[in-house]
Amino acid sequence: MAGCGSRLFFLTVCVATLLGANAEIKFTIPVGRFFTYELLRETFQNDFEPLSKLYDGRLYDDPMTFKCNQQSFPDLPEWLRFTQRHPLDNGFLYGTPTSPGKSIIEIFAINKRSYKTTKEILVIKITAEKLMPYQAEVFIKLREIEKVLPSSVQGEIKQDLQKLWDTENLEIVNITNALDRGGRVPLPLAGHFEGVYVKVGSEHYFSDCLLRVLTVQHQRQCSAGSKVKIPGGCNFCSIPSNCISWCRTQLFDLTKQEPEPPPPAVGSGILEDGGDFDPPESPPSRDFFPDYMVTVIVPLILAIVLCLMLAYIMFGRREGVVKRNARTNQIQLYHHQTIHENTEELRNMAGNRSVPPPLSTLPMFNSRTGDRGAPLQSDSPRIPLIMAQHDPYSDTLPRK
Ligand SMILES: *[C@@H]1O[C@H](CO)[C@@H](O)[C@H](O)[C@H]1NC(C)=O
Numbered sequence: 001m002a003g004c005g006s007r008l009f010f011l012t013v014c015v016a017t018l019l020g021a022n023a024e025i026k027f028t029i030p031v032g033r034f035f036t037y038e039l040l041r042e043t044f045q046n047d048f049e050p051l052s053k054l055y056d057g058r059l060y061d062d063p064m065t066f067k068c069n070q071q072s073f074p075d076l077p078e079w080l081r082f083t084q085r086h087p088l089d090n091g092f093l094y095g096t097p098t099s100p101g102k103s104i105i106e107i108f109a110i111n112k113r114s115y116k117t118t119k120e121i122l123v124i125k126i127t128a129e130k131l132m133p134y135q136a137e138v139f140i141k142l143r144e145i146e147k148v149l150p151s152s153v154q155g156e157i158k159q160d161l162q163k164l165w166d167t168e169n170l171e172i173v174n175i176t177n178a179l180d181r182g183g184r185v186p187l188p189l190a191g192h193f194e195g196v197y198v199k200v201g202s203e204h205y206f207s208d209c210l211l212r213v214l215t216v217q218h219q220r221q222c223s224a225g226s227k228v229k230i231p232g233g234c235n236f237c238s239i240p241s242n243c244i245s246w247c248r249t250q251l252f253d254l255t256k257q258e259p260e261p262p263p264p265a266v267g268s269g270i271l272e273d274g275g276d277f278d279p280p281e282s283p284p285s286r287d288f289f290p291d292y293m294v295t296v297i298v299p300l301i302l303a304i305v306l307c308l309m310l311a312y313i314m315f316g317r318r319e320g321v322v323k324r325n326a327r328t329n330q331i332q333l334y335h336h337q338t339i340h341e342n343t344e345e346l347r348n349m350a351g352n353r354s355v356p357p358p359l360s361t362l363p364m365f366n367s368r369t370g371d372r373g374a375p376l377q378s379d380s381p382r383i384p385l386i387m388a389q390h391d392p393y394s395d396t397l398p399r400k
Contacts (some may be wrong), residue, residue, distance in 0.1 A: 024121040030129035032099050034172040036149050037122065039066055039084070039091035044109040047118040063087030063112040071104040071121075080105070085146045088110050092149045097126040097175045123370070132201025133255045134167070135173055137209055137311070142241040143196045145177040156242055161200050163236040166207040174199040206251055209234035213249045222247035315353035 026208035029035050041064050049060055068082045068091075069075055076082060079098055084091035093105065105122040114285050138161070140148070147153060154172060160172045178186065178195035186192035212218055212231040228246050 016308075017238075024123060026123045026125070028125045028127060029097065030127050030128055031100055032131045032173060034096050034154075035080075035094065035124070036151065036173055037093040038150065039093065039107060039109070041088075041090055044118055044120075046113075047109070048111050048114065048116050060113070062114070065110050065112060066091045067110070068093060069106055071106050076105065078102050083145055083149075085144075089146065090322065093122070093283070094149055094175065097124075100111060100126045100128040101259060102126065106336040131254060133203065133253070134205055135199055135201040135252040135254065136161075136206065137197055137199040137250045137252070138244040139195060139197055140180070140242060141192050141195050141245050142191075144194045145175065145196050148175060148196050148198070153242075156239060157198060160236050160242055161198075161236060164207065164209055164234065165200070165202055165204065166209070167202055167204040169204055170200055170202045172198065173201045192387070205252075205400060213246065213251060218246070222336070224362070 017127060027035070027037070041061075045060055045062060048062070054184075062384065063086075065087050066082065066084060071075050076093075080093055080095040080103070082091060082093050095105075103122075103124045103126070105124065107120040107122060109118050109120070111117070148157065154175075158172060158279070162168060174197070175201075176197045177183070178197060181197060183195055186194055209231060212234065217233075230246060235243075329353070
């Protein structure tokens with residue numbers, strides 16, 4: 001059983017490897033040109049449910065997320081970015097390579113319905129190429145990066161810019177989300193967009209229309225913040241959402257750039273012998289008396305003064321309080337004495353009356369018979385103090 005299982009596993013791995021090898025997509029791109037790869041959900045859906053169409057007659061459209069990284073690295077190469085607005089949208093890998101080489105990109109797609117995953121491999125070979133000498137960057141306000149990356153939209157934008165530049169020789173160099181360049185997240189309202197920067201390059205020198213950006217008049221208008229008129233005959237945007245913001249257009253003439261500073265001279269890597277270390281002399285002596293005065297004596301004097309003040313308040317001024325207390329005590333004593341004398345007087349008066357005292361005042365008395373009981377010898381140990389404890393049905397009074 002175990003052997004069969006392991007053989008089955010081995011087979012699965014083989015098939016998976018074969019399929020994996022099939023899912024390898026190769027690209028060769030030049031340095032300095034914009035690269036886009038759209039992660040089509042439809043393609044991955046086929047990987048997840050290859051037979052669902054045959055057997056269920058049903059097409060799934062599952063939400064998916066992607067995880068992309070350079071093979072045996074945790075993240076993508078520096079020049080490559082990934083974006084996907086929503087799990088029900090396609091994802092995009094995009095960026096501009098800056099140096100020749102080879103990048104192997106792993107793409108993992110996660111099906112958010114079944115939580116199955118599938119993998120795709122992208123092999124990108126980057127070849128050396130001369131940079132476009134003249135470059136211009138335009139800002140498209142009414143766009144979002146995911147809306148611009150599909151090749152059809154890139155084509156539209158390129159067409160407009162070709163007309164503006166007045167040449168067919170034009171390539172897109174870079175497309176960036178304005179949020180990656182310090183832009184703000186827009187309000188979630190219609191008509192508010194993140195905005196994208198599009199950089200294009202050409203072998204041809206800038207057209208007259210583009211050169212208007214450099215005029216003093218245009219720059220003054222832009223810095224004043226007034227509504228900038230599009231230079232006459234230069235409005236080439238066929239689709240309103242692709243129109244550029246003239247004030248944010250920048251031109252780069254790479255031919256005029258000053259040569260890079262020479263690289264620093266590399267030494268042998270060994271420091272020169274600087275002799276033995278000579279420790280500094282001991283520092284000059286300092287007078288610490290003023291410091292001592294300030295940190296010890298002054299707080300001490302303050303503490304003594306505070307002590308004396310506290311002592312005066314506690315002992316000197318409490319006499320009055322004691323005196324007042326004594327007087328109160330005297331009054332209370334007098335009051336007590338008066339009550340005592342009055343009670344004595346009342347008792348004497350009652351004793352003088354010639355009326356027999358109430359029965360209840362006699363030592364032992366039965367309320368029903370009126371008998372007087374024998375005086376209780378309470379000091380006899382044989383008679384319990386509470387009679388009812390012995391016979392609950394009897395009177396609480398002692399029986400004869
Ligand atoms: C493309 O734009 C990004 C974002 O601004 C920047 O980091 C990158 O260096 C640019 N690439 C090129 C080749 O200009």
